[in-house]
Structure formats: structure tokens, C-alpha cells
Amino acid sequence: MENTQRLGKGLAALISxxxxxxxxxxxxxxxxxxxxxxxxxxxxxxxxxxxxxxIADSIRAHGVIQPLIVTKDKNSDKYFLIAGERRLRAAQxxxxxxxPIVIKDSSPQDMLELAIIxxxxxxxxxxxxxxxxxxxxxxxxxxxxxxxxxxxxxxRVAITNKIRLLAIPDEVKxxxxxxxxxxxHARALLGIKDKVSLIAAADLVIxxxxxxxxxxxxxxxxxxxKGSTTRSWKKTDSETDKYSVALSKKLGYTAHIxxxxxxxxxxxxxxxxxxxxDLMGKLL
Numbered sequence: 001m002e003n004t005q006r007l008g009k010g011l012a013a014l015i016s017x018x019x020x021x022x023x024x025x026x027x028x029x030x031x032x033x034x035x036x037x038x039x040x041x042x043x044x045x046x047x048x049x050x051x052x053x054x055i056a057d058s059i060r061a062h063g064v065i066q067p068l069i070v071t072k073d074k075n076s077d078k079y080f081l082i083a084g085e086r087r088l089r090a091a092q093x094x095x096x097x098x099x100p101i102v103i104k105d106s107s108p109q110d111m112l113e114l115a116i117i118x119x120x121x122x123x124x125x126x127x128x129x130x131x132x133x134x135x136x137x138x139x140x141x142x143x144x145x146x147x148x149x150x151x152x153x154x155x156r157v158a159i160t161n162k163i164r165l166l167a168i169p170d171e172v173k174x175x176x177x178x179x180x181x182x183x184x185h186a187r188a189l190l191g192i193k194d195k196v197s198l199i200a201a202a203d204l205v206i207x208x209x210x211x212x213x214x215x216x217x218x219x220x221x222x223x224x225x226k227g228s229t230t231r232s233w234k235k236t237d238s239e240t241d242k243y244s245v246a247l248s249k250k251l252g253y254t255a256h257i258x259x260x261x262x263x264x265x266x267x268x269x270x271x272x273x274x275x276x277x278d279l280m281g282k283l284l
Contacts, residue, residue: 027102027103028100028102030100031098031099031101035079036070036079037073038088039081039082040080051086052093055090057094064096068081068082068087068088068100069114071106071110082104082111082114112136112141126176126177127165127176128165128176131163131164131165132166135163138163145159145160164187165183165190168189171199172186172189172199172202175206185205185215189205191219191223192223197254200245200249200253200254200255201215201254203249204248204252204254207252208252237259240258253269253270253279254269255267256268
């Protein structure tokens, strides 16, 4: 109940009897499933295959209880999906030929907003998917972060933080998508400005199963005392960065390879005597 109130016009409101009877909506109990195309503004990037199989099994046994929300394609006799992507995919997997739908007049902005609201209400989006969706609302549709926050029932700070996550390196994004790092971990790691250090720190956090607080402490240690040495770390190129990341992952400690006029140097960071012993054991 709280979720529905927090999100304002949640999915339940969209498919209520009053909404279906409204002139802007129409209910069709058996729509040809081949006429429904995916929502081009769907924010979700990944659906668990095992979850789809479970939903498909349920659909075979009980049918599709909750109709999909769609909008009419103005250029054909097809429909664009607004909400219910998992139900559509599972129904296709179950071999259904038809499915119940609610047709709703929707603009591209509505399609994105309603898809976001449904996914947030069901807690189906990971932080990066939310960030991409909010950025699209901001850049493509010109909606301010304050207005986005009101539409989806989150604080403006939460919207800002999720968009900030998109600045994290792709290597770390992959770990977030795989749920090896949480949003809290990612926000802490963004405190590291050097890309190589950030990637190496993320790998260390995963290997050691560090909490968000421990990650924040690690970030402070990495940033502490960099000072003038930061300038020398920038004497690098893509190949040197690649080797730095590879060495960091191999050792489990942040490593920097710096190019110099002749040759170069390797710096490996550790924080405690026990870490030094562990590191020397790996090297020797």
C-alpha cells in the first residue's frame, strides 16, 4: 500500500476498473500476441531466464491474470508494450497465441515514465538501469531532476546519485549488473578519481567481500597521501592502464605502472603488515 501511494499513479491505478472504463483506455481480453512489440523505452536491461521459466510455468497453469498495458502504433495495426515485459516474454515462452491487454493513449514520455514506475514499484531495476532511465527523462524529454523525483516517488538526491553512477568505468558497471557490487559500494568507489585505482579497488572489494563502510575506508586510504604522485600516474597510455588493471587483479592489491623517460616503475599499495606479508608471499 505504501509503495502505491509513494509512486502516485502506480500500475494498480493504471489497470483499475475506472481507468479501463475511461475513454482514453480500452480492454481487450484476447489480443494476438504477435501484434505486441517491445517498449522502445524499456529501462530494464536484463531479465533472469530462470525467473521467466517460473512465470511461464505459472501462465501455463493459470493463464495471464494481469493484463499488459500497451499503446497503439499509429503507423500499423500493432501495439507497443508499456508495462508487463516479463509477462509478455513468459507468455511467448509458454506458447500463448493471445493475451489480455489494456490499450492506453501514451506519448513516448509516458511510455518511459510508466515503464520506470512499474519496474521501481516491483523493485525490478538495478541502480544502473534506473540511472539510465532517469538520464533519458532528463536529456531526451527535458524533465528536471526535481520533477523526476516527484514522478517516481524518490528524493532528488536519490535521482542525482543514480545518474552519477553512470560515470563509473564499464568494468565496474559489469560488476554492478552482476550484483557483485551494490549501489552503496559504487557510490563509495566514485570517490576515487583515478580510473585504474577505481577498477582495482572494485576488484579488491569483491574478492574480500567488503562492506560499504569498509569500501569507504579503502577509498580514503587510496586517496590519502596521493598528492604529487598523482601527476606521475598520469604518465601512461591505454596499454599501460591495461597492464595496471591486470596486475592489480592478479595480486589483489592496487598496482600502478608508470611510464618514465627511460623504462618505468611499478607501485603496489598495501595498508597493513599482514597485507605486505600476503603480497610478498604472492610475489616470491
